[in-house]
Amino acid sequence: MKPFDYVKPRQLAEAVSLLSADDPDTRPVSGGTAIMLMMKAGVLRPARLVSLRHVEDEFRQIAVAADGSLHIGGMTTLAELERSPEIQQGWPMLARTFKTLSNIRVRNVAMIGGNLAHGDPHMDMPPVLTALGATVVIQGPNGSRELPVKDLCLGYYETALAGNELITKVIVPPMQGRQAAYFKVTTRVSHDWPTLGLAAVVKMEQDRLADARLIVGAATDRPTSLDNAVQLLVGQPLSDALLKQAGEEAAHGLDIVSDQHGSAQYKKHLLSVYLGRAVRAAVGGGQQEAS
Numbered sequence: 001m002k003p004f005d006y007v008k009p010r011q012l013a014e015a016v017s018l019l020s021a022d023d024p025d026t027r028p029v030s031g032g033t034a035i036m037l038m039m040k041a042g043v044l045r046p047a048r049l050v051s052l053r054h055v056e057d058e059f060r061q062i063a064v065a066a067d068g069s070l071h072i073g074g075m076t077t078l079a080e081l082e083r084s085p086e087i088q089q090g091w092p093m094l095a096r097t098f099k100t101l102s103n104i105r106v107r108n109v110a111m112i113g114g115n116l117a118h119g120d121p122h123m124d125m126p127p128v129l130t131a132l133g134a135t136v137v138i139q140g141p142n143g144s145r146e147l148p149v150k151d152l153c154l155g156y157y158e159t160a161l162a163g164n165e166l167i168t169k170v171i172v173p174p175m176q177g178r179q180a181a182y183f184k185v186t187t188r189v190s191h192d193w194p195t196l197g198l199a200a201v202v203k204m205e206q207d208r209l210a211d212a213r214l215i216v217g218a219a220t221d222r223p224t225s226l227d228n229a230v231q232l233l234v235g236q237p238l239s240d241a242l243l244k245q246a247g248e249e250a251a252h253g254l255d256i257v258s259d260q261h262g263s264a265q266y267k268k269h270l271l272s273v274y275l276g277r278a279v280r281a282a283v284g285g286g287q288q289e290a291s
């Protein structure tokens, strides 16, 4: 690995000032679990890493705001998130998903900001947070901006972040009667990278779906909304036949890519089967989630 400088600013503003929009040689680092692998593989060769581990404590807080939304500091570790009573109580699907992101050694150091900034289309949190309608707060040299998570991921390792912008917060709206489930389908252990990720957030009115968000991950180059399936399902009484049809529509209409976790054909088949299971699990409060 190419030698590099490692700086440890104590303030977020200082960390931002050390970065540059035009200089890819200086990179921020949170837990280092993704960037160090890329550096070891020679994919990235930065001359300087700016650590975010020592910035102010306010960027590691988990709090529920007065409007009921969840505010997560960008430098909170994934392990802190999976153990949070606030998240377990108000956003149980989120708490369950955090436990499936890699192994505990990674989760102890990886941070939610680094997780979302990494931009690997196989990651679990972008589809989950997109389905929940979450936004990120991004700090740059001229102030902060808010961006829906759905607009953060632009493609393979490509995000809407400039080189001198940092994710400092994630805001998740309250569930307000919505129910959610995430199916992470893996070919090996449950915390392995997904072959397919499917997040379902639904609102029921009696036996009908009043509203739904269905987001697929790990099959396309960014989290993708399954609008065809949603259109078929909303307003209709849920039946196995309708869910099967929605699953097949979703799989048919999607440009899926093959990768080391499965062929495009296999992923299409998984999507057609798991869409109905994800909706049923969401309606049941996530109790039947499996992988």
Ligand SMILES: Cc1cc2nc3c(=O)[nH]c(=O)nc-3n(C[C@H](O)[C@H](O)[C@H](O)COP(=O)(O)OP(=O)(O)OC[C@H]3O[C@@H](n4cnc5c(N)ncnc54)[C@H](O)[C@@H]3O)c2cc1C
Binding pocket: 027, 028, 029, 030, 031, 032, 033, 034, 035, 036, 052, 074, 100, 101, 102, 103, 106, 109, 110, 111, 112, 113, 114, 115, 116, 117, 118, 122, 123, 124, 125, 161, 165, 166, 167, 168, 191, 192, 193, 194
């Ligand atoms: C063995 C293994 C298995 C894994 N399995 C899964 C899995 O099943 N599902 C899954 O979703 N993930 C999985 N991961 C990925 C893991 O979740 C990521 O490595 C981790 O979340 C990245 O967080 P980090 O804090 O270590 O990021 P870092 O490695 O520190 O940074 C990642 C990228 O983000 C940039 N960055 C860091 N922090 C910020 C910030 N606050 N603002 C802007 N840019 C920033 C860095 O410059 C770098 O480009 C796995 C990882 C490993 C090593």
